[in-house]
Amino acid sequence: MSNAPHILVIDDEPQIQRAIRTILTEKGFRVTTASRGEEGLTLAATNQPDIVILDLGLPDMDGVQVCERLREWTQCPIIILSVRDSERDKVAALDKGADDYLTKPFGIEELLARVRVALRHSTSRQGTQSKIVKAGTLTIDLAWHIVKRGDEEIKLTGTEYKLLSYLASNHGRVLTHQSILTQVWGPADANHTEYLRVYMRQLRKKLEVDPERPQYILTEAGIGYRFIADE
Amino acid sequence: MRISSLLSRFGQYFLSIGMVASITVIFFTLRDGLDTTLIALLYLIPLGLITAFWGLAPGILSALLTFLAFNYFFIPPYYTLAVHRPTDVVILVVFLVVAVVISQLVGRMQFGLVAANAREREATQLYELSTALAGLHNEDAIAEILAKQVQEVSQGEAVELNILGTQPFIFRSPDVLRPTRTPELTVPIQAARGILGEILLWKSEPAVTSGERRLLQTFASQGALALERARLAQAESRARVLEESDHLKSILLSSVSHELRTPLSTIKAASSSLRSNEVSWDSPARPELIAAIDDEADHLNMLVGNLLDMSRIESGALKPKREWNILSEIVGSVLARMRHSTDEHKLEVDVPESLPFVPVDYVQMEQVFTNLVSNSLKYAPAKTVIHIRANLEGDAIRVQVRNQGPQVPSEHLERIFDKFYRITAADRVTGTGLGLSICKGIIEAHGGRIWAENLSDGLGFNFTLPLTWDGAPPPQLPVDMETE
Structure with a gap:
C-alpha cells in the first residue's frame, strides 16, 4: 500500500480529524494529521503528500496564509475546509492557490469526489491531460474546439467557447469568478461578474437540458462555477 | 486695570472734596442770612449724598472736612478754628457726631446694597446654569454649557473642563489654544461618588476674587450633579437594554x-x-x-x-457583498436545490430573464428566496400553487412569493417579520421563528422593503430591491452576436 495516495489533513478539531482519517483510511488512502498550521507545513515538507486538506480556521495561523506558504514550493492539490458564510475566506484561499473547498458539515460523497478530482488534476498537471471531456450527452473536444450533444454539433461564439473550455478542462473543480474572468476576459475585467452571469446564461441555454436547473454548469453561490463531467 | 481703579478711587475723594468746597462757597455767600444751626443741618445733605454715592471712606473724609469748614467759616470768630460761645461748641460736637454717624449708616447701607446686588447676580447666574443643565443627559452638552457659563461669569481668558470617567474628554471655551501657564484657578467637580473632573480657569487681569472662586465652586457642584444625573440615566438605559436582550436571549434559548x-x-x-x-x-x-x-x-x-x-x-455585521446578478439565475438555483422538498406543491415561476441586473449579494438573496419558499411550503396545504413573480416597478424590482395557505390576521401582518413571532403554537410548526426576520434583515440591508399581504386566495410576501448601486444604474451588456 506504500504507493497509495498520501493525504495530509490539517485541522485542529480532533473529531473532524478522526472522521476524515477513518473514512479515507477505509478508502485505501494513507492519512497524516496535523492540528496546527506550522506543524502542517513541516509535515507537508517532509512527507510530500499528494493532497492537502486544510481547515481555514486554525489556532496558530490563517489558513489562507498556509495556502500561500504551501504554494511557494509545491503544486500539490489543496482542498480547504471551512464553515458556511465565510465565502470571502474561501474565495481568498482559492485565489491564493487552493484547488477546491468543502463546507462543513460535509457529506462523505462530497469529500471523496473532491479528493478524486484533486488527484486527477494533479496527474493531469504531469502531462496526461485528456483532450476530450464527456458530460452526459455532451462531448467537448478541447483539441479540435468541437462541442457536440450526441452527434449534433453545438455552435458557440468565441467567448462562449473560451469560457466552456476553461470550465471543462478543469471539470469537477470550483473556479472562482475572478479566475474565470481573468482567464476568459483578461485581468482588466476581473471584477465584471455581470459578464460572467450573462455568458453563463447563454452557455446554459445552449448546453443544458433545463437551463433553469443546470446539470453541467453548477453555480457555487458567492464563489464561482463548477463544471460537472463524467468521471 | 489696577491703576484705573486707583484713579477712580482718587476721583471719588477728589469729587467729595470738591462738593464740600462748593457747598461751603454757596453757604459762605448766604452766611449773613442763615442761622448757624441751619447751616449745620444743611451741611448734612451733601454729606449723606457723598456717602451714598461713593461709600464710607469719602463720607468720613467729607464729614471731617465739613466739620473744619463749618468751624472755620461759620462759627464766630470767623477764619479761625477757635470757638468762643459754649453753644457753638455744642453745635460743633453734635454736628461732628451726627455727620460721622450718618456717613457710617449710609455707607453701611450702601455696602449692603452692593453685596445684595452681587448675591442677586450670583443667584441669577446659578439659576441660569441650572436651567440650562436641567434635562441634559449628554455629558458633552453638559460640559459645553458649564464651560460657557463659567467663561461668561468669570470673563477669563480660557476655561477648560476635564471630564474623567470611562470616556474622558476635554472641553475648552473659547475654542482657542490652551494657555501655556498654569491656570489661575482649579476647581474640582466633586460628586458624591468621587471626582468627576475639574474646571481650569485662566484669568490674570483682574485677579480671581474670592466671590468668583465661591461662585465657581457652586458651578462645579451644579455641574457634578448634572454629570452624575447623566451617568445614572445612561446606566439605567444600559440596564434596560441588557434586560431586554436578556429576555430575548431566554426566548431564543428556549426556542x-x-x-x-x-x-x-x-x-x-x-x-x-x-x-x-x-x-x-x-x-x-x-x-x-x-x-x-x-x-x-x-x-x-x-x-x-x-x-x-x-x-x-x-449586530449589524450583515454586509451584502453586492454584484450585478440575474434574478432568474438566483431563483433557479434555489428551486433546483429545494426540488426534493417542493414535490408536494405546484411551483410557478414568472421571473423574466429580460429584467435588468440587480445589485445584490447572491448568497443572501438565495437565503431570502429559500426562506420565503420554505415558509410557504410549511403553511400552504399540499397540491396548492406557490407562485414566484418579479417585475420592474419604477427604479426597483418587485418580487412576490405567494401561496394559497391560510391568511394572517391583518394586525399580525407586520409582526410576522419579528424574531420568534409565530401565530401558531411553536410546537405545531418546525423552524426557529427566524426565517422571515432574516429575510427582513437581508432585504433591508440591500435598501429594499419587505411586507406581507393577504390575497384573495392566500398570503403574499412582497419585497422590493433597488436597481441602483451607489447611484449607478444596471450595466447594459451588448448582446453577443458573434458566432464561431
Missing part, C-alpha cells in the same frame, strides 16, 4: 433548545439503534434510519445557520 433537540433526538435514536444489534444488517429499517440521521443533521445545520444569520443581522 433553540426545543428546535435543536428534535433533530438531535432523531439522530440519537437512529444511531444508537444502528449501533446496537437491535436492527439486523439486512433490515429495511436500516437505510431508513441512516437517511434520518443524514436529513436531521442537515436540518440541524440549517438551524445553526439561521441563528448565525440572525446574530449577524442583529
Whole structure:
C-alpha cells in the first residue's frame, strides 16, 4: 500500500480529524494529521503528500496564509475546509492557490469526489491531460474546439467557447469568478461578474437540458462555477 | 486695570472734596442770612449724598472736612478754628457726631446694597446654569454649557473642563489654544461618588476674587450633579437594554433548545439503534434510519445557520457583498436545490430573464428566496400553487412569493417579520421563528422593503430591491452576436 495516495489533513478539531482519517483510511488512502498550521507545513515538507486538506480556521495561523506558504514550493492539490458564510475566506484561499473547498458539515460523497478530482488534476498537471471531456450527452473536444450533444454539433461564439473550455478542462473543480474572468476576459475585467452571469446564461441555454436547473454548469453561490463531467 | 481703579478711587475723594468746597462757597455767600444751626443741618445733605454715592471712606473724609469748614467759616470768630460761645461748641460736637454717624449708616447701607446686588447676580447666574443643565443627559452638552457659563461669569481668558470617567474628554471655551501657564484657578467637580473632573480657569487681569472662586465652586457642584444625573440615566438605559436582550436571549434559548433537540433526538435514536444489534444488517429499517440521521443533521445545520444569520443581522455585521446578478439565475438555483422538498406543491415561476441586473449579494438573496419558499411550503396545504413573480416597478424590482395557505390576521401582518413571532403554537410548526426576520434583515440591508399581504386566495410576501448601486444604474451588456 506504500504507493497509495498520501493525504495530509490539517485541522485542529480532533473529531473532524478522526472522521476524515477513518473514512479515507477505509478508502485505501494513507492519512497524516496535523492540528496546527506550522506543524502542517513541516509535515507537508517532509512527507510530500499528494493532497492537502486544510481547515481555514486554525489556532496558530490563517489558513489562507498556509495556502500561500504551501504554494511557494509545491503544486500539490489543496482542498480547504471551512464553515458556511465565510465565502470571502474561501474565495481568498482559492485565489491564493487552493484547488477546491468543502463546507462543513460535509457529506462523505462530497469529500471523496473532491479528493478524486484533486488527484486527477494533479496527474493531469504531469502531462496526461485528456483532450476530450464527456458530460452526459455532451462531448467537448478541447483539441479540435468541437462541442457536440450526441452527434449534433453545438455552435458557440468565441467567448462562449473560451469560457466552456476553461470550465471543462478543469471539470469537477470550483473556479472562482475572478479566475474565470481573468482567464476568459483578461485581468482588466476581473471584477465584471455581470459578464460572467450573462455568458453563463447563454452557455446554459445552449448546453443544458433545463437551463433553469443546470446539470453541467453548477453555480457555487458567492464563489464561482463548477463544471460537472463524467468521471 | 489696577491703576484705573486707583484713579477712580482718587476721583471719588477728589469729587467729595470738591462738593464740600462748593457747598461751603454757596453757604459762605448766604452766611449773613442763615442761622448757624441751619447751616449745620444743611451741611448734612451733601454729606449723606457723598456717602451714598461713593461709600464710607469719602463720607468720613467729607464729614471731617465739613466739620473744619463749618468751624472755620461759620462759627464766630470767623477764619479761625477757635470757638468762643459754649453753644457753638455744642453745635460743633453734635454736628461732628451726627455727620460721622450718618456717613457710617449710609455707607453701611450702601455696602449692603452692593453685596445684595452681587448675591442677586450670583443667584441669577446659578439659576441660569441650572436651567440650562436641567434635562441634559449628554455629558458633552453638559460640559459645553458649564464651560460657557463659567467663561461668561468669570470673563477669563480660557476655561477648560476635564471630564474623567470611562470616556474622558476635554472641553475648552473659547475654542482657542490652551494657555501655556498654569491656570489661575482649579476647581474640582466633586460628586458624591468621587471626582468627576475639574474646571481650569485662566484669568490674570483682574485677579480671581474670592466671590468668583465661591461662585465657581457652586458651578462645579451644579455641574457634578448634572454629570452624575447623566451617568445614572445612561446606566439605567444600559440596564434596560441588557434586560431586554436578556429576555430575548431566554426566548431564543428556549426556542433553540426545543428546535435543536428534535433533530438531535432523531439522530440519537437512529444511531444508537444502528449501533446496537437491535436492527439486523439486512433490515429495511436500516437505510431508513441512516437517511434520518443524514436529513436531521442537515436540518440541524440549517438551524445553526439561521441563528448565525440572525446574530449577524442583529449586530449589524450583515454586509451584502453586492454584484450585478440575474434574478432568474438566483431563483433557479434555489428551486433546483429545494426540488426534493417542493414535490408536494405546484411551483410557478414568472421571473423574466429580460429584467435588468440587480445589485445584490447572491448568497443572501438565495437565503431570502429559500426562506420565503420554505415558509410557504410549511403553511400552504399540499397540491396548492406557490407562485414566484418579479417585475420592474419604477427604479426597483418587485418580487412576490405567494401561496394559497391560510391568511394572517391583518394586525399580525407586520409582526410576522419579528424574531420568534409565530401565530401558531411553536410546537405545531418546525423552524426557529427566524426565517422571515432574516429575510427582513437581508432585504433591508440591500435598501429594499419587505411586507406581507393577504390575497384573495392566500398570503403574499412582497419585497422590493433597488436597481441602483451607489447611484449607478444596471450595466447594459451588448448582446453577443458573434458566432464561431
